[in-house]
Structure formats: C-alpha cells, structure tokens
Amino acid sequence: MKVTDVIRSGHHKRYTVIKEIATKNRPNAHVYLCEDENGQKFVAKYFYNQPPMPYVAYAKYNHYGRRRDGSRLVFEEIRKASKSYGFIIDHVERIKFNGKWVIILQYIEGVTLTDFIKNNTADKAVLSAAVAALARTLSEWHSNGFAHGDPHLDNSIIDISDVQDFKVYLIDYCQIHHKNFHYCKHFNCFTPNPEKRLNEDLINPSKRFGKGFKFEISEFSKNLGYADDLTVIFEENYSRQLI
Numbered sequence: 001m002k003v004t005d006v007i008r009s010g011h012h013k014r015y016t017v018i019k020e021i022a023t024k025n026r027p028n029a030h031v032y033l034c035e036d037e038n039g040q041k042f043v044a045k046y047f048y049n050q051p052p053m054p055y056v057a058y059a060k061y062n063h064y065g066r067r068r069d070g071s072r073l074v075f076e077e078i079r080k081a082s083k084s085y086g087f088i089i090d091h092v093e094r095i096k097f098n099g100k101w102v103i104i105l106q107y108i109e110g111v112t113l114t115d116f117i118k119n120n121t122a123d124k125a126v127l128s129a130a131v132a133a134l135a136r137t138l139s140e141w142h143s144n145g146f147a148h149g150d151p152h153l154d155n156s157i158i159d160i161s162d163v164q165d166f167k168v169y170l171i172d173y174c175q176i177h178h179k180n181f182h183y184c185k186h187f188n189c190f191t192p193n194p195e196k197r198l199n200e201d202l203i204n205p206s207k208r209f210g211k212g213f214k215f216e217i218s219e220f221s222k223n224l225g226y227a228d229d230l231t232v233i234f235e236e237n238y239s240r241q242l243i
Contacts, residue, residue, distance in 0.1 A: 001032060001046050007102060009095050015042060015104060022222040024127075028066040033107065038112045042092065043105040045070070054183055063183040064208070068174045070094070070101045077181050078173055082106075087140040089169055101135055108169050110190075120223050130158055131217055133166040133236035138201060138213060141170065142240040147197035149175025152210030175209060198240065213240075 007015040015034040021043070032044040052070030055063040068074045072094065073229040079091040090106035111119075113134060120126045128197040134156060141148065148155065148170050157165040179190045189197055210216075214234055221230035 001044075001048065001097070001102075007095055007097050007104075009036065010092050010105070011093065013037070013093070015044060017044065029070070029084060033202055034104075036217075040240065041107040043107050044102050045049060045105060046097070046102045047101065048100050049200070055187075059187065061187060062189065063187050064175075064207075066174050069172075069176070070103055073182055074176075075103060078176060081146070085140075085144060085146075087137055087144075087169070088146070089171060089173070091173075097210060108157045108159055108171075109159045109161055110159045111160050113153040115154070116158050117220055117224075119216070122241075124226060124229070126226075127226075127230060129166050130168070130239040131230050131233045132214060133168040134217070134234075135234045137168045137170060139145065139238050139240055142198045142201070142242070143179055145180075146200050147177040148173070148210075148213075149177050149197065150209040151201040151213045151216075153213065153220075155210065156213070194242075202238075 001017060001160055003017055003019060005017045007017070013036055018035060021031045021033050028049065030046045030048055032046065033041060033208065034044045034214065035041050047070045047174040052067040053065050054068055054071040054074050056065045058064065068125065069078060075091060075094045078088065082090045091110070092104040094103050111121045116130055117127060124167065150172065155170060155172045157171050159169065159171045167233050177184050177189050184190060200206065201212060202214040204210060204215070214231065217234050218228065218231040221228060
C-alpha cells in the first residue's frame with residue numbers, strides 16, 4: 001500500500017491513503033492515515049505480510065496471535081462492541097485490498113501516552129492529568145468486562161484536543177478479551193479466575209506482551225524522580241465494578 005492508493009469497500013465507499021503513521025506493528029501490519037470522500041479521517045491497518053488468524057497453533061492457554069483483530073470473527077466481535085461501548089475504538093470495515101486484508105478504524109487525533117509523557121517530563125500537573133485519564137479509561141474497560149491483553153503505553157492514545165479534559169483511548173486490539181468473545185470461551189480466558197485478564201492489564205507477570213499499564217506508569221514515575229506519586233494518581237482514579 002502506498003500514498004494515494006484508494007481502498008474500495010463493499011459499501012461503495014472509497015478511502016484514499018494519505019500517509020503512513022509511525023507504528024511499532026511491523027512486520028504484523030502497516031498503519032496508514034486515510035480519508036473518505038467526505039474528508040473524514042480514518043486509520044487503515046493493513047495486514048500485508050501474513051493473513052490474520054484468530055489464534056495460532058501454540059495457543060494452548062490463550063488466543064495468542066498478533067493479527068487477530070483482522071480475522072473475520074474477531075473483527076466482527078470488536079465491531080459489535082464498538083457500537084455499544086464508547087471507549088472501544090470504532091471498527092468500521094474489513095476489506096480485501098490487493099489480495100490482503102485491511103481494517104478501517106476510527107481515527108483519534110493525538111499521541112501515544114509514551115510520547116506524551118516523554119514530551120512533558122517536567123510538568124507534573126499535566127502528567128498527573130494524563131495518568132488520571134488513563135486510569136479512568138481502564139476503569140471503563142474493566143468495569144464492563146473487557147481486558148486489553150497487550151498493556152503498554154504505546155497502545156494508548158491521548159486526545160489532546162481539550163487540554164482541560166484529557167481523554168485516553170486504548171488502541172491495537174489484537175489480544176482483546178471479553179467473557180462473551182468466542183475464543184475467550186474456547187480458551188477459558190476468564191476461568192477459573194474471572195479477573196485474571198483484568199489484573200494482567202495492570203501488572204502482567206507472564207512476560208508475554210505488555211508489562212501492564214500500572215507497571216509502566218510506576219516505572220515512569222520513579223525514573224522521572226516523582227517517586228510513587230504518579231502511581232498513586234493512577235490508583236486514586238482506577239476502580240472497577242464488574243457489570
């Protein structure tokens with residue numbers, strides 16, 4: 001895929017590729033900014049290398065697979081969830097392009113929380129507001145039974161359009177969990193401990209995928225000379241009441 005390419009959907013929509021977005025997804029997917037005929041911006045996640053799979057052969061205890069969100073069943077489950085929950089990024093369409101799969105996603109104007117923290121290291125008040133926003137978002141996910149599954153700060157985007165009220169979105173749902181998802185049932189993701197996946201989003205001891213959102217906030221807090229202050233802010237704004 002290249003700039004000016006046009007992705008045509010089965011719904012008679014056209015998405016024109018504008019530029020590649022810096023991503024750490026390679027070699028699993030390239031991520032592009034695109035826009036439709038009305039100038040509305042979207043993200044196109046292009047699985048150019050290997051086809052998406054809902055899980056891989058060695059997944060005995062989990063649905064491992066870095067391209068899961070591009071597979072038909074998993075994409076449709078996430079798309080349906082995105083229609084019901086405002087904290088889930090909209091999954092718009094799944095399209096075959098040049099013999100490969102691409103998914104069209106909601107576009108959020110912002111930066112990763114990793115970059116945001118690095119760009120504001122000296123402003124503790126701003127960092128505290130961003131950490132609080134992350135904690136509130138994670139509370140929404142967990143209270144509604146969703147776990148991200150790959151919890152690190154590069155998988156969070158902070159919308160900086162309103163500096164008085166930061167909003168954080170979690171992105172890249174290749175390892176998303178919910179008790180009603182097909183493969184979560186298949187691999188018993190929520191049994192015998194129904195909160196195991198939620199806890200892994202905070203601190204992940206498995207050494208697979210992200211180390212945990214709370215863990216990385218704690219590391220940043222100490223490395224920036226704020227002791228446990230940012231961790232405390234996270235804890236004060238994080239709570240969950242499973243629905």
